[in-house]
Amino acid sequence: MNVFERYLTVWVTLCIVVGIALGQLLPGPFQAIGRMEFARVNIPVGLLIWVMIIPMLLKVDFGALHQVKQHWRGIGVTLFVNWAVKPFSMALLGWIFIRHVFAPYLPAEQIDSYIAGLILLAAAPCTAMVFVWSRLTNGHPLFTLSQVALNDTIMVFAFAPIVALLLGLSSITVPWDTLLTSVVLYIVIPVLIAQAGARRCWPEGRQPSRPRSQTSARGRSPRCWPRWCCCSPSRARPS
Secondary structure, eight states: OOHHHHTHHHHHHHHHHHHHHHHHHOHHHHHHHHTOEETTEEHHHHHHHHHHHHHHHTTOOGGGGGGGGGGHHHHHHHHHIIIIIHHHHHHHHHHHIIIIISGGGSOGGGHHHHHHHHHHHHTSOOHHHHHHHHHHTTOOHHHHHHHHHHHHHHHHHHHHHHHHHHHHHTTOOOOHHHHHHHHIIIIIHHHHHHHHHHHHHSGGGOOTTSOOSOOOTTSSOTTSOOTTSTTSHHHHSOO
8 A cells, every 4th residue: 555545643733633623713714604504505515525426426337237146245234334333323423422421512503414414425326435445445346336236226225215214213304405415416426427538438338347468558448537537447447
């Protein structure tokens, strides 16, 4: 692993510290950014999330769904944890810690918002980090690709109903405009942008999960994006 990958936790921690410090030193600009929202969904945050996840989504080939049957045990465990355990366990932890343990230390009017945020976070498998950790651990590329493609497909249809169910169980009014905006902004649009970019990057349907030898002398397709892009053959070829 290179220096960036080896000390990934350090960089994440530094970003958190710098973000908190800037928010304390320059509250005005950050409050203005916080007001840039639609249906209570912050637009600048959504765009920054695109920057994080779209490069990873470029590796998703929904044609890899036929490979699911080759890894049915591992993918079965993944689906069970992602959709039957994680959302409900996070809602339970939110109810225990936010509603009870830490309630005296939180503004009473914001407790529902904290729990709703935890539920929204728990109901969405993190595609970007799946690719990151798979690459850092030299994981099986086709297994990673097939399970991400399947989870992303499920997420498009299951995210809103699961979140609505958990918010209802938590006695929180379901903000359908916020929920649907989140699905479109955080899931549908990034997936569509990434699939369009993947077709431009990999002509004739070549996806990073199926690298071939027909690359240029520099080790990449003539139409592909730069080598740092996650869809570069040098990044996508199994080790």
